[in-house]
Amino acid sequence: MAQRETWTSRIGFIFAAVGSAVGLGNIWSFPFQTASNGGAAFLVVYLAAVFLIGFPTMMIEFVIGRRGERNPVEAFKQIGHGQWSFTGGFGLFCSLVTLAFYSVVGGWVLSYILGSATGAYFGDPTTFFGSVAEGPTAIGTHAVFMALTIGIVALGVTDGIERATKFMIPAIIALLVGLGVWAATLDGASAGYSYYLSPDFGVIVENFWSIVPPAMGQAFFTLSLGFSVMIAYASYLGRDDSLPADGGAIVVVNTLIALLAGFVVFPLLSSTIGLAEAGSGGAGTAFIAIASGFGSLPAGEILGISFFVVLLFAALSSSISLLEVPVSYVSENYGYGRSTTAVVLGLGIFLVGVPATFGTTWLDFYNDLVFELLLPVAVLMLAIFAGWIADTDLVDELGRGSSLGSSFATGWLWWVRVVIPIVLLMTLYLGIQSLSEGLSSGAYF
Ligand code: PFF
Numbered sequence: 001m002a003q004r005e006t007w008t009s010r011i012g013f014i015f016a017a018v019g020s021a022v023g024l025g026n027i028w029s030f031p032f033q034t035a036s037n038g039g040a041a042f043l044v045v046y047l048a049a050v051f052l053i054g055f056p057t058m059m060i061e062f063v064i065g066r067r068g069e070r071n072p073v074e075a076f077k078q079i080g081h082g083q084w085s086f087t088g089g090f091g092l093f094c095s096l097v098t099l100a101f102y103s104v105v106g107g108w109v110l111s112y113i114l115g116s117a118t119g120a121y122f123g124d125p126t127t128f129f130g131s132v133a134e135g136p137t138a139i140g141t142h143a144v145f146m147a148l149t150i151g152i153v154a155l156g157v158t159d160g161i162e163r164a165t166k167f168m169i170p171a172i173i174a175l176l177v178g179l180g181v182w183a184a185t186l187d188g189a190s191a192g193y194s195y196y197l198s199p200d201f202g203v204i205v206e207n208f209w210s211i212v213p214p215a216m217g218q219a220f221f222t223l224s225l226g227f228s229v230m231i232a233y234a235s236y237l238g239r240d241d242s243l244p245a246d247g248g249a250i251v252v253v254n255t256l257i258a259l260l261a262g263f264v265v266f267p268l269l270s271s272t273i274g275l276a277e278a279g280s281g282g283a284g285t286a287f288i289a290i291a292s293g294f295g296s297l298p299a300g301e302i303l304g305i306s307f308f309v310v311l312l313f314a315a316l317s318s319s320i321s322l323l324e325v326p327v328s329y330v331s332e333n334y335g336y337g338r339s340t341t342a343v344v345l346g347l348g349i350f351l352v353g354v355p356a357t358f359g360t361t362w363l364d365f366y367n368d369l370v371f372e373l374l375l376p377v378a379v380l381m382l383a384i385f386a387g388w389i390a391d392t393d394l395v396d397e398l399g400r401g402s403s404l405g406s407s408f409a410t411g412w413l414w415w416v417r418v419v420i421p422i423v424l425l426m427t428l429y430l431g432i433q434s435l436s437e438g439l440s441s442g443a444y445f
Helices: 010-021 024-036 040-068 074-078 082-118 125-133 136-155 158-184 189-197 201-222 229-234 243-271 275-280 282-295 300-334 338-357 360-389 393-399 406-440
Strands: none
Touching: 010 158, 010 229, 010 243, 010 300, 024 040, 024 082, 024 201, 024 243, 024 282, 024 300, 040 074, 040 189, 040 201, 040 229, 040 243, 040 360, 040 393, 040 406, 074 082, 082 125, 082 136, 082 229, 082 282, 082 300, 082 338, 082 360, 125 136, 125 282, 136 158, 136 300, 136 338, 158 189, 158 243, 158 282, 158 300, 189 243, 189 275, 201 360, 201 406, 229 300, 243 275, 243 282, 243 393, 282 300, 282 360, 300 338, 338 360, 360 406, 393 406
16 A cells, blocks of 8 residues: 655644644634633633643544544544544534634635725724625625635645745734734723733632633634544654644644734723723624724734735635545545535535624624534544543554653543543533523524
8 A cells, every 4th residue: 555645744744733723713713702701711711721621632633643544534443443433524524514604704804904905994993894794795705715715625735825824823923913012002901901811710700601611612613623623634644753742832832822812902902992892892803903903003004914914824724624624535535526525515615604694693603503512522522532432552642752651641541531521511511501592592693
C-alpha cells in the first residue's frame, strides 16, 4: 500500500489546526457570549472549560486520528472499533450544521469590508448591522461566502489558505493589539475592563448553571472540537510528534486571540453604546463595537478594510475545514468526484443556513443548537469511547513522542473516564433545559 502522506512539517500541522481554530468564534462569538453572559463571570468559567475540558478533549481527537490514520469514520474501524464509527460521522454532521450559520456570519464580514470602504457604518453602526445581518443582503452575502468556501474546497486549494494562515495569525494579532492600545485611550474604557476582567464570585455562583452550557459550547466551538476535524488533521501527523505540546500551542494561541478581541470590544462598548446595551446587543455586539471604533478613527476606512479582510481569511480557513472534512469522507468512501461532492453538499448547507438570515434570533437558534446540544453530545461520545471502549492503545499513543511520561497519560485517561463525562452530562442537561425554554417561550421564532 502506498505510504500515506504526512504533514511536511510539524509547524504545517500546527498552522492548519490553528487556521481551523481561529475564526469567527474568537472575534465574533467570544465577545458576544461574554457580553451576554455576565462578562468576567463568563470568562472565568470559559477559561476553565478551555483548559480543563477542551485541552484533554483535543488529545482524544488527536490520539484517535493519529492511531487511526484514516478519515474520521474509518479511523474507528482501523483501531478495531468499527461499531463506534458513528461517532466520527456525528462530528461530520455537526460540521455541516455549523457551517450553515457560520457562513451567514461570514457573509456579514463581507458586508463590513464593503461598509468600511464606503464608510457606510461610520455614522450609525447599529442600524448598519441591522441592515446587513438579515434579509436579502444577508442571503446574498451568505451565498457569496458559501461559494468561496465551496470553490476553495472543490479546487483543492485549501493548502493555499492554510499557508496564508502563517501570515494571517500574526496580522490578526498585530491589528488586535493596535486596536486594543487605541481602545485603552477612550473615555470610559475602565468600566469596560472591569466588566470584562473583574469577576464577581457572587455572580458566578448565582448564575453558574446558566453560564456553564454556553461557556462549554464556546470552548468546544473555538477549539474546533467535536466536529471530527481534529481527528482528520491528526491522521496526517508523524509518529514522533508530541501531541500535548502541539495541542498546548494551539490552545494557547487560540485563547490569546479571543482574549485580545475582548480587550478591543469591551472598552469600545463601554465608551460607545454602553455596557447595559452590550449584554442585550446579542449577535451584533462585536460587529457594532468594532465598527463604531473604526467610525471614530482618522484612517477608519483603511483600518476597517484591513481588519475585516483579515477576519475574512480567518473565517475562511475555518469554514473550509468545516466543509473539507465531510467532503473528503464522502468522496473517498462513496467514490463521487471531489468537486461534485463539494458543490452538492455546499448547496444543501447553504439552504439549511437561509433561515438564519430571517433574523438574529433565528441565528441564535442554530448557535444554541450546536453549542448546547450537538457539541456536548459529540464530545461525550468521544470521551466514553476513549475512556471506556478503546483499549490502552490510545493511552500509549498519547505518550508517544511526548516527554511528559506515562503518569500524564494515565492521569489523562482517568480524567477522560470520569471527569469529562460527568461535566458533560451536567452541561447537556442544562443545555437541553435552556434550549427547550427558549423554544417554548418563543425566544427564537
Ligand atoms: N473554531 C472556529 C472558530 O472559532 O471560528 C469554528 C470552527 C471551525 C469550528 C472548524 C469547528 C471546525 F471544525
